[in-house]
Amino acid sequence: xxxxxxxxxxxxxxxxxxxxxxxxxxxxxxxxxxxxxxxxxxxxxxxxxxxxxxxxxxxxxxxxxxxxxxxxxxxxxxxxxxxxxxxxxxxxxxxxxxxxxxxxxxxxxxxxxxxxxxxxxxxxxxxxxxxxxxxxxxxxxxxxxxxxxxxxxxxxxxxxxxxxxxxxxxxxxxxxxxxxxxxxxxxxxxxxxxxxxxxxxxxxxxxxxxxxxxxxxxxxxxxxxxxxxxxxxxxxxxxxxxxxx
Amino acid sequence: xxxxxxxxxxxxxxxxxxxxxxxxxxxxxxxxxxxxxxxxxxxxxxxxxxxxxxxxxxxxxxxxxxxxxxxxxxxxxxxxxxxxxxxxxxxxxxxxxxxxxxxxxxxxxxxxxxxxxxxxxxxxxxxxxxxxxxxxxxxxxxxxxxxxxxxxxxxxxxxxxxxxxxxxxxxxxxxxxxxxxxxxxxxxxxxxxxxxxxxxxxxxxxxxxxxxxxxxxxxxxxxxxxxxxxxxxxxxxxxxxxxxxxxxxxxxxxxxxxxxxxxxxxxxxxxxxxxxxxxxxxxxxxxxxxxxxxxxxxxxxxxxxxxxxxxxxxxxxxxxxxxxxxxxxxxxxxxxxxxxx
Numbered sequence: 001x002x003x004x005x006x007x008x009x010x011x012x013x014x015x016x017x018x019x020x021x022x023x024x025x026x027x028x029x030x031x032x033x034x035x036x037x038x039x040x041x042x043x044x045x046x047x048x049x050x051x052x053x054x055x056x057x058x059x060x061x062x063x064x065x066x067x068x069x070x071x072x073x074x075x076x077x078x079x080x081x082x083x084x085x086x087x088x089x090x091x092x093x094x095x096x097x098x099x100x101x102x103x104x105x106x107x108x109x110x111x112x113x114x115x116x117x118x119x120x121x122x123x124x125x126x127x128x129x130x131x132x133x134x135x136x137x138x139x140x141x142x143x144x145x146x147x148x149x150x151x152x153x154x155x156x157x158x159x160x161x162x163x164x165x166x167x168x169x170x171x172x173x174x175x176x177x178x179x180x181x182x183x184x185x186x187x188x189x190x191x192x193x194x195x196x197x198x199x200x201x202x203x204x205x206x207x208x209x210x211x212x213x214x215x216x217x218x219x220x221x222x223x224x225x226x227x228x229x230x231x232x233x234x235x236x237x238x239x240x241x242x243x244x245x
Numbered sequence: 246x247x248x249x250x251x252x253x254x255x256x257x258x259x260x261x262x263x264x265x266x267x268x269x270x271x272x273x274x275x276x277x278x279x280x281x282x283x284x285x286x287x288x289x290x291x292x293x294x295x296x297x298x299x300x301x302x303x304x305x306x307x308x309x310x311x312x313x314x315x316x317x318x319x320x321x322x323x324x325x326x327x328x329x330x331x332x333x334x335x336x337x338x339x340x341x342x343x344x345x346x347x348x349x350x351x352x353x354x355x356x357x358x359x360x361x362x363x364x365x366x367x368x369x370x371x372x373x374x375x376x377x378x379x380x381x382x383x384x385x386x387x388x389x390x391x392x393x394x395x396x397x398x399x400x401x402x403x404x405x406x407x408x409x410x411x412x413x414x415x416x417x418x419x420x421x422x423x424x425x426x427x428x429x430x431x432x433x434x435x436x437x438x439x440x441x442x443x444x445x446x447x448x449x450x451x452x453x454x455x456x457x458x459x460x461x462x463x464x465x466x467x468x469x470x471x472x473x474x475x476x477x478x479x480x481x482x483x484x485x486x487x488x489x490x491x492x493x494x495x496x497x498x499x500x501x502x503x504x505x506x507x508x509x510x511x512x513x514x515x516x517x518x519x520x521x522x523x524x525x526x527x528x529x530x531x532x533x534x535x536x537x538x539x540x541x542x543x544x545x546x547x548x549x550x551x552x553x554x555x556x557x558x559x560x561x562x563x564x565x566x567x568x569x570x571x572x573x574x575x576x577x578x579x580x581x582x583x584x585x586x
Contacts, residue, residue, distance in 0.1 A: 063467055089469040101464040103457045114457045117469045119450060163468060 014077025015040050016167040016197050017062055017093070022071035024054075024061045031057045032068065033221035037199075039167055044198040046208040046229065049218035050244060055201040056098060058218070059169040062199070063095055064088050076166070090117055094165030094196070098172045100156040104145030108136055108155055111144050115159035125162040132191050133158050150181035157188045160196075167197045174204045186211060205234045205243060217242055267421030272545045274419075278428035280537025281435020282497070285490035286510045287517040287529050288442055289483030295459040295524030296479045298367065299359060302374040305511025306381035307484050311347055311491025312502035313385060315339040316403030319495065329408035336406075336492070344489040351484025355477045378507060386504050399501020407496045427497060434493060438486065439530055446526060455479060459524060516566045522579020531577045539565050 015038040024032035031054045039045045047055050060066040062073055064085050073081050075091045089095070103111050109126070116125045130137040133154050139147065144155055153173060160168045173189060174182040182204070189198070189211060202208035208215065209229045217225040219242050232239065290304045318339035323332050354377070362369045389396045409415060411430055416423035446452035458465040458472050466472045490510075494500040500509070517536050521528030543558040569576070 065463060065467065084471070084473070085463075085466045086469050086471045089467055095464075095467040097464065097467070101461055103460045103464070105460055106453075106456060110453060110456075114453050114465070114470070115468045122450075159468065 014074070016076055017199065018072075018074040018077075019058070019062060020072045020074070022058075022061050022068040022073065024057055024066055024068045024071075026057075026066065031221055032061060032071075034071070035061070035218075035221070035223055037216050037223060037226075039197050039199050041166070041197055043214060044193050044200060044212045046212035046215040047199060047201045047218060048205060048208055048215055048239075049242060051203075053218045054221045055218055056171055059095070059097075059171055059199065059201060062088075062169060063093060089163075092164065092166035094160040094163045094168040096156045096160045096168055096170045096173065098175065098201075100149070100152045102144040102147075102152050102155060105143060107141050107143055108147070109140040111155050112136070112158050112162055116162045117164050129158040129162050132161060133188065148181075150177050150184065153177065153181075153185050154188060157185070157192060161192050165196050167199065168192060170198055170200045170202075172201055172203060174202060174207055182207065205239070209233070265421065267419075268545070269422075270420045271422035271424065272541050274422075274424050274428050274432070275544060276538035276541025277435075277534075278431040278537075279540045280533045281431045281438075282490070282494070282500075283513055283517045283537050284435050284530055284533035285438050285493065286487065287514040287521075287533060288438060288526070289486040290514050291518045291521065291524055291526055291529040292442070292455075292479050292486075293483040294518065295526065296455055296462075297359075297363075297476050298524075299370045299480075300367065300374070301480075301483070302371060302511070303354075303377035303381060304374075304484075304487050304514060305509070306378045306385075306507035307347060307351070308487045308491040308494065308510045309385060309502070309504065309507035310350075310381055311343045311488025312403075312495040312500075312506055313389070313400070313491075314346065314488070315343045315492025316400050316495040316502040318342060319406040319492075320400075320402050323406040327406075329410055332406060332408040336496070340489050340492045343492050344485040347488030348481040348485030350488075352477050352481035354484070355480035359480065360473070360476070378511075382504055382507055389504065396504040399498070399503050400495065401501070403495045404498055404501050411496070413498050431493065431497070435533075438490075442486070442526060451475070451478070513562060516562055520566055520569045520576055522576025525576070525578045528576050528578030535577070536562055536565060 018038040020036050022032050022035045023030070024035075035054065035058055037045075037047075037058070047058060049055055057066060061068050062075075064073065064080060064083055067082050071081070072079055075088060075093060078091065080088045080091065103114065106114070112126050112129050113122055116122045118125065130140070135151070136154055136158060139151060144152055147155070157173070160170070170189065173185050177185060186207060189200075192198070193211070198211075200208060200212055202211075209232055212229050214226065214228050215232070216223050217238070224242065225238060234240070234243065286305075286308055290301060293299055293301050293304075319335060322335045322338075327335075358373060358377075359370065362373060386396045394400060407427065411426040413425050413427065416425050418424075444452075446456060454465065454470045454472075454475055457468075458470065458475050462472045491502070491506070494506065494510070495502040500506060513536070517532045518529055520536060521530070521532030540558050540562055543561045547554050547557040
């Protein structure tokens with residue numbers, strides 16, 4: 001990473017994330033069939049579509065957890081295609097994954113601390129997380145395996161918050177949560193969206209449109225439509241066709 | 246066996262009357278010293294499995310190599326005229342040297358041989374590490390025979406480098422029980438080993454990374470943690486601890502540096518790791534205590550003249566494993582799924 005830093009710093013105005021014609025496979029299964037999308041600084045972008053069209057794979061491709069076989073992923077203008085995931089992550093990409101992926105044997109506090117990338121500022125970052133999510137302060141010594149789904153989601157978002165991320169990849173944050181908890185999670189996402197851009201995969205279409213500025217519609221491993229979210233509802237003809245609502 | 250069970254020892258006048266304070270102390274010291282050995286030979290195995298899901302079948306052979314390497318340092322540096330302090334100093338120097346050397350060996354093994362197999366089914370890693378065991382054992386046998394030593398029996402010259410106050414022949418009277426200095430020494434080293442690893446895992450940032458990576462390596466990687474490097478560090482340190490334990494065994498008459506030491510330590514190490522719950526360090530510590538105490542107690546029962554059959558204590562160690570697998574298959578401190586990626 002260090003040797004290429006100068007050459008690969010990227011332009012200040014380059015998109016935070018720029019995926020170009022990504023073709024991604026799981027074994028022989030061709031999942032992403034030429035996905036191109038970009039997220040700029042400060043915006044929240046939704047990625048919507050039915051189950052199994054490749055939304056989660058798009059996030060995994062961005063992080064190089066499942067690198068594309070062909071195509072390019074740039075973070076802040078720097079080509080990261082094929083780089084190790086931890087290097088991509090330290091370039092400012094945070095992941096708030098589906099099912100929250102808690103370290104269940106670790107406490108809330110440890111889950112938050114492990115996500116701090118600036119090791120000189122662990123205490124300050126942790127304090128930042130507890131200020132943003134005061135409920136977590138009381139739970140700090142509890143193992144996250146013993147928390148409710150909503151509480152775990154807060155920890156997952158807090159991990160994204162403390163990691164010095166420019167862009168958060170958020171996957172199904174409302175999945176499996178009760179409606180009143182979903183509202184709290186949405187509020188938490190609005191809080192972190194003040195400091196970071198967001199690429200949001202969300203099944204709850206009204207929630208996705210509420211949080212996002214723009215959206216991409218995916219179907220069959222491709223982006224089939226992109227637009228701003230203004231005035232878009234699930235009654236929209238195209239949305240109904242692709243989401244089957 | 247029937248003879249053995251039937252043979253009530255000559256010195257068995259009133260079995261219950263023998264259970265006095267001295268007996269309790271001697272069983273306790275024996276059990277704890279065995280527990281200390283068990284935790285030292287199993288700690289590396291559990292760390293490696295916990296983080297990487299790799300069952301290192303070469304672990305015992307690496308303990309064996311550590312025993313010979315440590316024994317070599319002891320034999321070369323200690324002469325018959327060396328004082329107790331010199332002998333202790335050389336021992337600790339040997340522990341440090343062997344730990345460093347085997348940590349390097351472990352790291353090199355991980356990078357060159359284990360790493361290419363992470364994406365393969367676990368069978369590949371088992372075959373690889375089992376193959377390494379055969380290579381290490383044959384290598385040790387060749388070298389040892391070249392220098393005219395008997396590979397199957399303990400290297401007595403290394404055993405004899407202990408200072409007098411630790412020797413088996415020199416027992417202290419504690420509450421009426423004869424206590425061997427080496428047993429106490431082993432308990433101290435066991436406690437130090439556990440405390441050091443515990444501190445590393447819970448008090449350092451790298452330990453936090455390892456605990457997180459043990460649960461979900463991919464998530465840890467996505468948080469910016471270089472999990473491949475953590476794999477190398479843990480494999481190295483795990484092998485280093487195995488080697489350092491070997492140095493201690495080179496002083497212990499019950500073990501001693503020998504080629505079969507690898508297999509002799511690998512089996513109980515696996516038993517302890519499985520009883521504790523695969524991949525949990527806390528479980529391994531608890532299991533070492535349990536197995537050590539069972540072993541110590543049975544050694545007393547079966548060698549004290551009530552029933553004489555020296556093979557039974559070892560048998561009960563494996564019996565403990567069988568009972569554990571039936572009653573609580575996930576182990577003492579195990580969770581349903583550990584070490585999966």
